Amino acid sequence: MQKTEYDAIVVGSGPNGFAAAITLQQQGLSVLLIEGKKEIGGGMRTQALTLPGFLHDVCSAVHPMAVLSPFFKSLSLEQYGLELIHPKHAAAHPFDDGTAGILDRSVEETAKGLGKDEEAYLNFMSPVVRDLPKLLPDLLGPFPIPKYPLALAEFGLKAIPSAVYVANKFKTKLARGLWAGMAAHAIQPLGNLTTSAIGLMLMAAGHVAGWPIPKGGSQSVANALAAGFLALGGEIQTDFLVKSLNQLPPARVVLFDVTPKQLVEIAGEKLSASYKNRLVKYRYGMGVFKIDWALSAPIPFKAEACRSAGTVHLGNTLEEIAEGEKMTSEGKQSQKPYVLLSQPSVFDDSRAPEGKHTAWAYCHVPNGSKEDMTAAIENQVERFAPGFKDLIIARSTMNTEQMEAYNPNYIGGDINGGVQDIFQLYTRPVLSLSPYRTSDAGIYLCSSSTPPGGGVHGMCGYHAAKSALKDIFKISIS
CATH class of the missing domain: 3.50.50.60 (FAD/NAD(P)-binding domain)
Known part of the structure; x- marks a missing residue:
């Protein structure tokens, strides 16, 4: 009572x-x-x-x-x-040529997959991964009075610049694209200051504790x-x-x-x-348009590693992602949007009937947009996973208005x-x-x-x- x-x-x-x-x-x-x-x-x-x-x-x-x-x-x-499940790869970022940048638990393994950017990635991420556990109380709170001022300052020097600026540390499309996919979780133009903070936290989180479902x-x-x-x-x-x-x-x-x-x-x-x-x-930011799919089989990504990643970022190069996010922030809509995709049933068979699968994805849209982005999102998945559309049994979509109706905290889909x-x-x-x-x-x-x-x-x-x-x-x- x-x-x-x-x-x-x-x-x-x-x-x-x-x-x-x-x-x-x-x-x-x-x-x-x-x-x-x-x-x-x-x-x-x-x-x-x-x-x-x-x-x-x-x-x-x-x-x-x-x-x-x-x-x-x-x-x-x-x-x-x-019970948390850790996919084989935390995240993957495929490209049109069938290659992919992979975020693994190991900093060294991730760096090794980036070719000529191996040393640059190690130099950039290793100190962050080393210091993140002790910095978390400061980073996950209000106005920190740092216990570790030097470590926090080192993190801040990497976190405050824009993601586009930080991307200049890397030369290969693999490293630059992987970085862009991480930073785009900020849901704002990649040229904005502090967009690197989001990319840093997510990459370091993958190395320190993984991206579980x-x-x-x-x-x-x-x-x-x-x-x-x-x-x-x-x-x-x-x-x-x-x-x-x-x-x-x-x-x-x-x-x-x-x-x-x-x-x-x-x-x-x-x-x-x-x-x-x-x-x-x-101020509220960009919204999202979301799709859930019931599938007859796993998503057939061209890049084999993507099939073993819990999260897949679809957007190709840094330049393409940056341009799309900038357009969206200005109230326009890219027809090749940056798409965040999760495929939980690959790792958790409780999510779908035997032999079947589920997938979840969204793209960023202008706040309050009612535009149907189904075709644009599915075209992006098909782009990196030919044959995907043939696997769709059913779908459920939510635009920004429906997102806010479902959860009033998502103002305009934010x-x-x-x-x-x-x-x-x-x-x-x-x-x-x-x-x-x-x-x-x-x-x-x-x-x-x-x-x-x-x-x-x-x-x-x-x-x-x-x-x-x-x-x-x-x-x-x-």
């Missing part, structure tokens, strides 16, 4: 909502976690989107940051049934988090869409796993005019909770020493619209809960 009053309420059951709720509950507080959908998970949901027996990740699919996250590591989620789909991550939260005594209420603070039972503090736009709509009357004005100016450029990397959602606090002492923001931004890592929720514990409950945690 639901209580009539709580110490804390968390709205939204994505990875950050769960992280906030668990962190608060671990301190002995009474916590209610509220989810607008009938199922928990936010961006971590798995459904039969195409045909019965074919399980598709509705939003996130591959989780390199989950295995790096200090918060997730502390939970030991395997005790609640989570959850057995059974991303819903398995949500289910494990829910089991851990309930075991601590927390409460979950689903099918409860919060549109106003008046809907909530009394609580000393409410943490919202929502974006600034939604926070203004839900709690605007409690926020100061100046704070609301800053939230209204928060899956990162706001553009993560140089101006909003550490000023999410506003410039503040404590970006999780709002102008109201009882309201906090814990979504990917706060540092460190998008990704399944839970660190936004953890840091927001840590702030609330200190401010409201006078409890300090490390």
Whole structure:
């Protein structure tokens, strides 16, 4: 039976909502976690989107940051049934000539596959891989006061420049293309400052801990988090869409796993005019158009290594990817888009009926675009895997409007909770020493619209809960 009053309420059951709720509950507080959908998970949901027996990740699919996250590591989620699968290759980047750049767990093996750029890659990535584990608490939090200033400075010198600038360290199309595919996860023009930060983190994550997929789909991550939260005594209420603070039972503090736009709509009357004005100016980035396929066989990539990669980046050369991302950021649409593709059933036979397969892909589109990118995406897959189209049994598509309808945090299809450029990397959602606090002492923001931004890592929720514990409950945690 639901209580009539709580110490804390968390709205939204994505990875950050769960992280906030668990962190608060671990301190002995009474916590209610509220989810607008009938199922928990936010961006971590798995459904039969195409045909019965074919399980598709509705939003996130591959989780390199989950295995790096200090918060997730502390939970030991395997005790609640989570099993992570590591593909043979973390990621692959094919080219028109049938070759491919490969991101492997080993820095040396990855470098060896880049030919003449072997030494350049080793010189560039080895220090990052060496230092990443000790830098993670600083990199995955707000305004770091570094414990390792020299290592952080070395990382920053590589992370702050644009991906296009950093690409000049490499000479071969293999290295330049592989790098571009990583940096394009930033969902912004590759000429922007700090786009290298995303590429660095993802490449280093692959070397340090891999790019795993959850057995059974991303819903398995949500289910494990829910089991851990309930075991601590927390409460979950689903099918409860919060549109106003008046809907909530009394609580000393409410943490919202929502974006600034939604926070203004839900709690605007409690926020100061100046704070609301800053939230209204928060910028959202490009959206995505997503496809899920039920397939009769694995995708027949020309480059053999791509058939053993959990993630495949389709976009050919750095120049082609950079041009397409620039066009999209300007409101135009490339018909040869950069495509991110995952093929989980190659490694997890629970995702499809025997002998059949699933695949998941998306491309970037202008924010709010309703253009159907099915043909453009499928043409890109066919380009690098001739015969792919003949394998399609069924498909499910989602444009930006449908993405936002499914998950209100995806404003205009923006899956990162706001553009993560140089101006909003550490000023999410506003410039503040404590970006999780709002102008109201009882309201906090814990979504990917706060540092460190998008990704399944839970660190936004953890840091927001840590702030609330200190401010409201006078409890300090490390």
